[in-house]
Amino acid sequence: GESVGLHLPTLSVQEGDNSIINCAYSNSASDYFIWYKQESGKGPQFIIDIRSNMDKRQGQRVTVLLNKTVKHLSLQIAATQPGDSAVYFCAENKGSNTGKLIFGQGTTLQVKP
Amino acid sequence: DGGITQSPKYLFRKEGQNVTLSCEQNLNHDAMYWYRQDPGQGLRLIYYSQIVNDFQKGDIAEGYSVSREKKESFPLTVTSAQKNPTAFYLCASSPPRGGRASEQYFGPGTRLTVT
Numbered sequence: 001g002e003s004v005g006l007h008l009p010t011l012s013v014q015e016g017d018n019s020i021i022n023c024a025y026s027n028s029a030s031d032y033f034i035w036y037k038q039e040s041g042k043g044p045q046f047i048i049d050i051r052s053n054m055d056k057r058q059g060q061r062v063t064v065l066l067n068k069t070v071k072h073l074s075l076q077i078a079a080t081q082p083g084d085s086a087v088y089f090c091a092e093n094k095g096s097n098t099g100k101l102i103f104g105q106g107t108t109l110q111v112k113p
Numbered sequence: 114d115g116g117i118t119q120s121p122k123y124l125f126r127k128e129g130q131n132v133t134l135s136c137e138q139n140l141n142h143d144a145m146y147w148y149r150q151d152p153g154q155g156l157r158l159i160y161y162s163q164i165v166n167d168f169q170k171g172d173i174a175e176g177y178s179v180s181r182e183k184k185e186s187f188p189l190t191v192t193s194a195q196k197n198p199t200a201f202y203l204c205a206s207s208p209p210r211g212g213r214a215s216e217q218y219f220g221p222g223t224r225l226t227v228t
Contacts, residue, residue: 009153034216043119043221044156045219046218101158101217105154106155
């Protein structure tokens with residue numbers, strides 16, 4: 001069946017360290033994978049996405065890695081800051097014309113000062 | 114200032130009453146979506162609309178209804194048939210196909226409490 005899951009519900013890191021948030025997916029036909037950040041009481045914000053024909057994409061302080069062999073997606077945040085504390089969701093777009101996304105459960109990132 | 118607005122931020126209703134949640138966007142996006150989020154959970158799709166006057170059921174449409182009479186607006190009605198309506202409701206929109214169709218922009222959400 002279809003599912004997008006994250007390995008850990010909570011990740012705690014020290015300010016300044018790098019964070020790695022993981023996600024496993026099961027649908028090989030997905031076209032895009034997306035990472036969202038959701039702060040408490042707010043809607044999710046787009047962070048970065050990656051097409052299925054890529055294995056790495058970099059943004060500002062963030063890198064997304066896609067390993068299609070093991071169906072694994074990760075979000076790396078460099079020099080984690082207190083403002084990075086939030087829930088992070090991975091999502092996949094199956095590439096259908098509907099634009100529908102399937103979301104994972106979310107990982108809570110806690111940044112310790 | 115373009116974006117998606119949802120109102121109200123907090124909504125309280127008595128059990129048995131229908132309630133309509135507002136979602137408006139001025140991004141000129143064709144597609145709009147409604148999600149439900151429960152504590153500690155991911156987002157689940159309720160309904161989506163790819164174009165005006167057309168919409169489709171998502172994964173958990175039972176007890177909900179929508180309309181899409183205008184491109185900018187996609188209101189969601191939570192009916193009395195919805196057994197567990199208390200949740201955080203999120204509206205999103207995405208650009209036309211051919212653009213960054215994977216990127217959905219979310220509103221700030223409406224927290225509905227039914228007692």
